[in-house]
Amino acid sequence: MAEFRDVYDDFRSFGIQIAALAVDSPEQSERVRRQYELPFPILCDTQKEVVRAWGLFNAEEKGGIAVGAVVLVGRDRRIRLMMVEGVATRVRAADLLEFFRAHPLPANSADDMPSNSADDVTPNTPRQRAIFPSLVDVGRAIRNSLTRARKL
Amino acid sequence: MSEGQKLRVGALAEDFTLADSVGAPRTLSSMLSDGPLLIIFYRGYW
Numbered sequence: 001m002a003e004f005r006d007v008y009d010d011f012r013s014f015g016i017q018i019a020a021l022a023v024d025s026p027e028q029s030e031r032v033r034r035q036y037e038l039p040f041p042i043l044c045d046t047q048k049e050v051v052r053a054w055g056l057f058n059a060e061e062k063g064g065i066a067v068g069a070v071v072l073v074g075r076d077r078r079i080r081l082m083m084v085e086g087v088a089t090r091v092r093a094a095d096l097l098e099f100f101r102a103h104p105l106p107a108n109s110a111d112d113m114p115s116n117s118a119d120d121v122t123p124n125t126p127r128q129r130a131i132f133p134s135l136v137d138v139g140r141a142i143r144n145s146l147t148r149a150r151k152l
Numbered sequence: 153m154s155e156g157q158k159l160r161v162g163a164l165a166e167d168f169t170l171a172d173s174v175g176a177p178r179t180l181s182s183m184l185s186d187g188p189l190l191i192i193f194y195r196g197y198w
Contacts, residue, residue, distance in 0.1 A: 020194055023196055053159075071193065077181060
């Protein structure tokens with residue numbers, strides 16, 4: 001959460017909003033929001049409706065909690081990207097293909113992005129991008145797709 | 153680990169309204185009118 005707080009402005013500059021979601025009560029969530037000084041809202045799925053409907057419900061812990069995941073929802077309410085935490089998680093190649101089909105990366109994606117920060121030196125290898133996507137890679141993929149959306 | 157079928161990429165998410173941490177109702181479709189939304193599902197307070 002602190003990680004997302006720290007890059008919140010970057011996401012906003014891409015036109016992306018952020019919200020957190022857990023099955024906690026508003027009181028518990030407000031404690032978390034204050035503790036981490038989160039600049040985005042926390043949604044309280046106390047009835048566990050959304051986590052169940054989205055298949056992100058872990059029934060085996062603490063009476064049922066959310067599975068850690070990051071989901072990008074497009075303005076049309078379609079799921080654009082879903083990354084689920086957990087060692088047992090298998091990355092679905094079909095989902096990645098669907099994402100890249102919807103948001104094609106140029107052959108040399110470095111040329112497509114204004115490289116204006118000194119830390120923007122992550123090797124752009126397919127392995128890193130597809131198998132172990134870091135937050136930076138997610139941000140890059142989102143930025144690319146938005147850049148393309150603006151050009152359309 | 154998790155119950156039910158995960159929403160697939162490309163699937164249409166059902167609209168929902170949930171209270172935020174100060175009790176204000178937040179509806180997915182209304183939030184999306186301001187742009188795409190990244191939702192961070194997390195395990196919760198501990």
